[in-house]
Amino acid sequence: MTGRATVPDAARTARDAANARAVARLTGARPVLETIAPAGEVVPGMTARTVLVSGPPMPWERYEGGQRRAVVGAALYEGLARDEAEAEALLADGTIAVRPSHDHATVGSLTGVCTASMPVVVVRDESSGRRAFCRMNEGADRASLTFGVWDDGVGARLRQVSEVVSPALAEVLEHLGGIALTPLVRRALAMGDDLHSRHKAAGALLRATVLDAVLDLSGGGVAERHRALAAYLRSAEYLFLHLVMAAAKAAADGASGVAGSTLVTAMNLNEKQFGLRVSGLGDRWFTAPLPPVSTLRGRLYDGWTTDDLAYVGGESLITETVGLGGMAAAAAMPLQDHSAGTPREMIRLTERMYRITLREHPEYRIPALAYRGVPCGIDVLRVAGTGIVPAVHLGATLRDGGHAGAVLFLPPLEPFQRAAELLSAAPPAPSPLPV
Amino acid sequence: MTGRATVPDAARTARDAANARAVARLTGARPVLETIAPAGEVVPGMTARTVLVSGPPMPWERYEGGQRRAVVGAALYEGLARDEAEAEALLADGTIAVRPSHDHATVGSLTGVCTASMPVVVVRDESSGRRAFCRMNEGADRASLTFGVWDDGVGARLRQVSEVVSPALAEVLEHLGGIALTPLVRRALAMGDDLHSRHKAAGALLRATVLDAVLDLSGGGVAERHRALAAYLRSAEYLFLHLVMAAAKAAADGASGVAGSTLVTAMNLNEKQFGLRVSGLGDRWFTAPLPPVSTLRGRLYDGWTTDDLAYVGGESLITETVGLGGMAAAAAMPLQDHSAGTPREMIRLTERMYRITLREHPEYRIPALAYRGVPCGIDVLRVAGTGIVPAVHLGATLRDGGHAGAVLFLPPLEPFQRAAELLSAAPPAPSPLPV
Numbered sequence: 001m002t003g004r005a006t007v008p009d010a011a012r013t014a015r016d017a018a019n020a021r022a023v024a025r026l027t028g029a030r031p032v033l034e035t036i037a038p039a040g041e042v043v044p045g046m047t048a049r050t051v052l053v054s055g056p057p058m059p060w061e062r063y064e065g066g067q068r069r070a071v072v073g074a075a076l077y078e079g080l081a082r083d084e085a086e087a088e089a090l091l092a093d094g095t096i097a098v099r100p101s102h103d104h105a106t107v108g109s110l111t112g113v114c115t116a117s118m119p120v121v122v123v124r125d126e127s128s129g130r131r132a133f134c135r136m137n138e139g140a141d142r143a144s145l146t147f148g149v150w151d152d153g154v155g156a157r158l159r160q161v162s163e164v165v166s167p168a169l170a171e172v173l174e175h176l177g178g179i180a181l182t183p184l185v186r187r188a189l190a191m192g193d194d195l196h197s198r199h200k201a202a203g204a205l206l207r208a209t210v211l212d213a214v215l216d217l218s219g220g221g222v223a224e225r226h227r228a229l230a231a232y233l234r235s236a237e238y239l240f241l242h243l244v245m246a247a248a249k250a251a252a253d254g255a256s257g258v259a260g261s262t263l264v265t266a267m268n269l270n271e272k273q274f275g276l277r278v279s280g281l282g283d284r285w286f287t288a289p290l291p292p293v294s295t296l297r298g299r300l301y302d303g304w305t306t307d308d309l310a311y312v313g314g315e316s317l318i319t320e321t322v323g324l325g326g327m328a329a330a331a332a333m334p335l336q337d338h339s340a341g342t343p344r345e346m347i348r349l350t351e352r353m354y355r356i357t358l359r360e361h362p363e364y365r366i367p368a369l370a371y372r373g374v375p376c377g378i379d380v381l382r383v384a385g386t387g388i389v390p391a392v393h394l395g396a397t398l399r400d401g402g403h404a405g406a407v408l409f410l411p412p413l414e415p416f417q418r419a420a421e422l423l424s425a426a427p428p429a430p431s432p433l434p435v
Numbered sequence: 436m437t438g439r440a441t442v443p444d445a446a447r448t449a450r451d452a453a454n455a456r457a458v459a460r461l462t463g464a465r466p467v468l469e470t471i472a473p474a475g476e477v478v479p480g481m482t483a484r485t486v487l488v489s490g491p492p493m494p495w496e497r498y499e500g501g502q503r504r505a506v507v508g509a510a511l512y513e514g515l516a517r518d519e520a521e522a523e524a525l526l527a528d529g530t531i532a533v534r535p536s537h538d539h540a541t542v543g544s545l546t547g548v549c550t551a552s553m554p555v556v557v558v559r560d561e562s563s564g565r566r567a568f569c570r571m572n573e574g575a576d577r578a579s580l581t582f583g584v585w586d587d588g589v590g591a592r593l594r595q596v597s598e599v600v601s602p603a604l605a606e607v608l609e610h611l612g613g614i615a616l617t618p619l620v621r622r623a624l625a626m627g628d629d630l631h632s633r634h635k636a637a638g639a640l641l642r643a644t645v646l647d648a649v650l651d652l653s654g655g656g657v658a659e660r661h662r663a664l665a666a667y668l669r670s671a672e673y674l675f676l677h678l679v680m681a682a683a684k685a686a687a688d689g690a691s692g693v694a695g696s697t698l699v700t701a702m703n704l705n706e707k708q709f710g711l712r713v714s715g716l717g718d719r720w721f722t723a724p725l726p727p728v729s730t731l732r733g734r735l736y737d738g739w740t741t742d743d744l745a746y747v748g749g750e751s752l753i754t755e756t757v758g759l760g761g762m763a764a765a766a767a768m769p770l771q772d773h774s775a776g777t778p779r780e781m782i783r784l785t786e787r788m789y790r791i792t793l794r795e796h797p798e799y800r801i802p803a804l805a806y807r808g809v810p811c812g813i814d815v816l817r818v819a820g821t822g823i824v825p826a827v828h829l830g831a832t833l834r835d836g837g838h839a840g841a842v843l844f845l846p847p848l849e850p851f852q853r854a855a856e857l858l859s860a861a862p863p864a865p866s867p868l869p870v
Contacts, residue, residue, distance in 0.1 A: 187635070190627050190768070190769045191626040191627045191635065191636050191769075192625050192626045192627060192636075192802065200622070200626065201626050201627075201636060201639070204636070204639040204640055204643055205639050207643045208639055208642045208643045208646060208668075211643060211646035211647060211650065212646060212665055212669065214650065215646065215649065215650070215653070215657050215661070215662065215665050218650070218653055218656065218657050219656055219657065220656055221653065221654055221655055221656050222650050222653050222654060222657075226650070227650065230647055230650050233643075234647065333625070333802035333803045334625045334626075334802045336802065336805070342805055343802070343803050343804065343805055367627065367768035367769045367771065367778070368768045368778050368803065369778065370771070370777055370778055
């Protein structure tokens with residue numbers, strides 16, 4: 001059935017050992033939300049003229065939709081140009097550098113734009129000491145840089161999150177000594193969240209924790225910034241997604257670079273392409289054109305159909321890399337209309353994912369599957385061998401920008417096949433390390 | 436299959452109309468948590484020497500376990516006697532009156548004891564204007580009057596809830612103008628709660644709402660009572676149960692007394708007996724001895740087995756009366772070990788309940804059943820005709836008192852049969868009212 005059957009026993013043993021080591025780093029991660037800080041102060045390699053963006057690298061001239069609008073908007077927000085024309089010129093000549101988030105220990109939601117002054121969530125994996133980052137959620141408004149919209153309202157909301165909400169949340173996190181994310185994810189999986197398209201439970205638990213801390217900090221009265229934080233928490237439904245994304249990125253980076261491992265360590269999109277990385281093949285991207293938006297499946301807001309959608313990039317797929325999102329569909333029955341359609345198909349979707357993954361997560365468990373661990377650690381050989389691609393729960397964006405709902409995305413098979421072929425052709429030396 | 440098949444068509448039509456009217460009152464209820472107040476100030480018929488208790492009425496001399504301990508403890512807490520001996524004497528001669536909660540628009544958790552000074556949650560059904568009550572939850576400690584324990588520690592915690600926490604929560608409720616419960620129940624059913632044995636989602640949502648309001652009230656600094664309320668909310672896992680119980684009681688009382696209706700309007704227990712009421716038969720109790728505790732099924736704390744348990748009464752079964760708890764097992768996969776055992780059996784349990792109920796609730800829905808409404812409105816004729824009894828998720832109490840876990844309780848069939856026979860023998864006149 002799988003590509004593994006065609007390789008010699010010694011190579012297979014070495015590969016199994018490499019995969020066991022890689023996936024153990026995924027499942028052994030202990031992510032803690034440490035603080036919120038301006039990207040320029042914490043993100044490695046970030047400069048005053050960097051704009052991070054989601055997706056496998058792509059020449060700037062090929063961006064033409066939501067990501068282009070968001071990059072130009074981010075440049076204007078950051079004060080790198082006086083107007084769009086100047087921004088376009090500086091982007092064209094490389095004075096403003098558009099850089100892939102993944103190369104900066106960062107992941108981006110949808111367009112994924114981030115500039116130096118923008119706040120990022122800082123998540124540290126206590127097992128490895130590794131940090132990863134994701135820009136703070138912009139709040140509840142459907143129009144945002146995340147969803148490919150730039151206007152004065154977007155700018156004002158960005159400033160409020162940057163200057164008021166984020167420092168207040170950082171203060172709370174300092175007071176609490178950080179917030180361990182594993183217990184919240186574990187609990188939320190038993191409460192209908194998939195931790196990609198749905199965060200209602202995790203969000204409520206986080207919100208109560210933060211509000212409690214705000215009370216602790218309010219001996220002399222409640223500060224305005226704390227009231228603003230409370231208001232933000234009432235509405236920013238996807239804040240927790242950004243924490244899980246950074247947590248997953250820290251875990252996946254820890255699992256990268258294991259020689260011979262066929263584990264997927266990243267999946268993402270830009271406007272045009274799907275991309276993935278594999279542990280044993282380091283930072284190389286395997287890409288393929290995105291399927292037509294009409295093949296997406298899911299319920300949208302306001303009567304929109306999938307034909308109204310456009311791809312604007314996205315790296316929240318990192319949650320699927322660690323076994324959440326579409327991989328954990330069976331845990332999130334409230335998402336059925338945005339995913340496989342029925343409770344039975346949600347169960348089947350997750351059951352299929354066990355055929356392409358290396359391990360059941362020892363802590364992230366699904367009550368509806370009698371507490372079986374989520375399918376964790378996508379194996380390109382198993383994907384290539386079965387033809388089953390990872391199921392992804394994705395936020396949907398309108399062609400002209402704006403949040404349109406949530407959909408089920410099935411990535412193209414071909415880049416998994418290419419990575420599998422490459423690894424099958426070059427079996428690694430047996431690993432000298434115990435696993 | 437059912438008893439209805441044996442009655443003439445006209446009588447059946449009248450009965451169906453009566454049931455439609457009764458169950459519409461159940462499903463049409465719009466419960467709002469209004470305030471928290473001392474029972475003596477709000478509960479109808481409450482006197483300074485009343486002790487309310489769970490269960491169908493039973494002569495005082497027959498109480499010998501947890502309810503007896505709790506009633507004596509409540510009398511001492513209330514200052515109605517100086518010591519146990521005096522309390523026993525005053526209870527024996529009726530100076531202290533032990534009264535069934537249900538006759539006072541009140542329902543009790545487990546032992547269900549309540550005295551005049553103790554705070555109750557006040558829930559108003561906005562559809563009917565009817566109010567119902569349930570004593571405030573005592574907090575997280577496994578030793579409590581609720582679970583049949585009385586000692587100085589229990590007394591101190593009761594006083595803290597009565598004198599500090601409840602006034603603070605009442606202040607919050609006044610600030611908010613009450614809290615509508617239907618939206619919280621609806622959301623919690625999509626988040627793994629059954630609203631009887633599990634309230635983690637509803638509790639988190641309520642807690643965030645209350646903490647937000649506390650911040651609103653803390654302009655000049657956070658008051659000690661508000662900090663105490665926040666601490667209580669962190670730990671009182673079953674607070675929301677008491678709100679749902681009062682909400683269900685208000686709805687069920689509204690559905691009572693519809694001539695000819697075979698709808699169950701109350702189920703409860705005392706130490707010895709299970710009891711139920713039926714809408715068309717008013718306040719009459721149909722009772723039967725409780726099954727042996729060894730027949731209960733579920734996971735308990737600390738290695739206890741069902742043989743270590745004893746019945747101490749309970750009226751949280753009112754939640755099953757409106758379609759929650761065991762009736763909604765399919766919504767609450769995290770309870771599987773405390774109930775039917777596996778995800779599949781949880782689904783089957785709820786599916787069986789549709790065979791004995793009159794309606795699918797139009798608002799309380801189960802994602803795992805493709806958003807089918809919970810089975811609402813138990814019909815004694817259907818129970819008698821099928822032999823299927825309502826599934827109840829019940830808190831478990833140790834023989835010597837204390838919280839021991841949660842179990843699946845299946846009430847005896849016989850009182851349903853007796854009520855069904857009585858109603859079959861006396862078909863009502865056709866209803867003149869539109870339904």
